[in-house]
Amino acid sequence: MIKTYTISDEIGTRLDVFLAGQEDNPSRASIQKMITDGAITVNNEVKRANYKLKANDQITMVFEPPTEIEVKPENIPLDILYEDNDIIVINKARGMVVHPAAGVYSGTLVNALLYHCHDELSGINGKIRPGIVHRLDKDTSGVMVVAKNDFAHNDLALQIGSKTAIKEYVALVHGNITEEKGIINGNIGRHPIDRKKMAVVTNGGKPATTVFHVLERYKNCTFIQCRLLTGRTHQIRVHMAYIGHPLIGDSKYCNSKNKFNIEGQALHSLNLKIIHPRTKEEMTFTAPIPEDMENLLKYFRQTI
Template sequence: MNKEYTVTDDEVGTRLDVFLSNQPDNPSRSSIQKMITDGAVSVNGQTKRANYKLRLSDNIVMTYQPLQEIEVQPENIPLDILYEDKDIIVINKARGMMVHPATGVYTGTLVNALLYHCHGELSGINGKIRPGIVHRLDKDTSGVMVVAKNDFAHNSLAEQIGSKTAIKEYVALVHGNITEEKGIINANIGRHPVDRKKMAVVTSGGKSATTVFHVLERFKNCTYVKCRLLTGRTHQIRVHMAYIGHPLIGDPKYCNSKNKFNIEGQALHSLNLTLNHPRTNQQMTFTAPIPQDMQNLLNYFRQTI
């Protein structure tokens, strides 16, 4: 399948790899660069380097394999399982693991690991690419996730998440000192008007988004907070905290400060998930221990107060 673009005035002079990675639903810049190297991208019928500067009316064609044509394979990848029965499996997802395959990334995901562990017995509602996946975490966000093993469980969990009867709580380390003890951020989130790989708070359009936070600890130049999501928008906590001037430590997308700390990706962890079991209706709360890299940061900040 091909994606085709024509360069406009505003895009003249942009690097080829940057242009393509900024387009909606395209893979990361590193994946785009590999596609360019492999000859999957042409400009006016010719291959170019990733750093080629676009000219007005350039015709760009990117050839890729649609996800629906990909057969996702089970992989023997260790999982940190918090709970499992015949209907659901609750995972402590590791930082750095993608939840499901996406363009350019077809292996090493949580779905690959789940297919192996569950012998393929997962809900089929979201198709072959996302079996069992009811909700997601960003690649570099760790913590608790629930996965449905059958369609009955999937429908129940999806309804709880959609109606917000399921409670999701996160902890994060953010730059700067938040003076309030608690607060509510209520600001619509939509696609960034310039960088299409990012989300942003928007004044018109977008979707309503509400994040409740309260301060757990304050340090010299950062704050440890707990956040509860009342909506489930892409990158919601990351966007909202950056919007109020307190971006997450280590966030490669929404923090302009150089990451001086020993952490890969944003310091964000899905700590607690409370839900009603799909079959028994019993309320259950699952907690994922804070990952070692975040714990190391907390220990460091506590020693430098």
């Protein structure tokens, strides 16, 4: 949905305040997120939420209106790494969507969790995302923790937000990274042209930092391990493409045709370290690298 406004009597009003006050618009918090993500522009430019409106400003807002989605339990097998009364740790398969959204109403991790856990999932994120504290992209595999109650959810969310929780990924990227390790800094927001993509942006966006080090080098690609110091949408995929080393199999951020036998990007959430919300025990969970990615590694190691 696209909405447009031309400013006449609202001169001096904050951008977010004006939009939140218009009929049938999302909440102010949602508006602020949309502004940060670049889904709202003024005179075709991304502005801050506190931008003061001027006469004849042209505001464009692109968003999907909320729809009611009924989420049903489905008997979908789960690869469970750990489970107790507070948390369940899953090795999410590549190709599985985490929660229902527009166009995807079944076959998600949430559908599977509802069947397995029944009513034992936190309700903080509502009916669409029960128990979901953090997410993985559809085509990213690996370890995820899910909260079974609000107590665990609040504690885990605080750990993730404060970076106490440590998330480590492995990835196969195009090209040969010459450095042994590196830090990528770059604000991430909506792509200025393709609104379905994210990008490193100079105006707006959210700060993002990815730390990586090289595990193995092959003829035309590199096997790396990444640690996220922030949790932005598509962060590793965007940052690696930004430095000229997009992920193998990433149809969204890589211009090269995927000539390898892998569906989706070669990215795997390998390790997750947390403090158990109730026992305060330090716990580390590891999800084995999936078969398709292991096969790629074997192939590259034979062609060095």
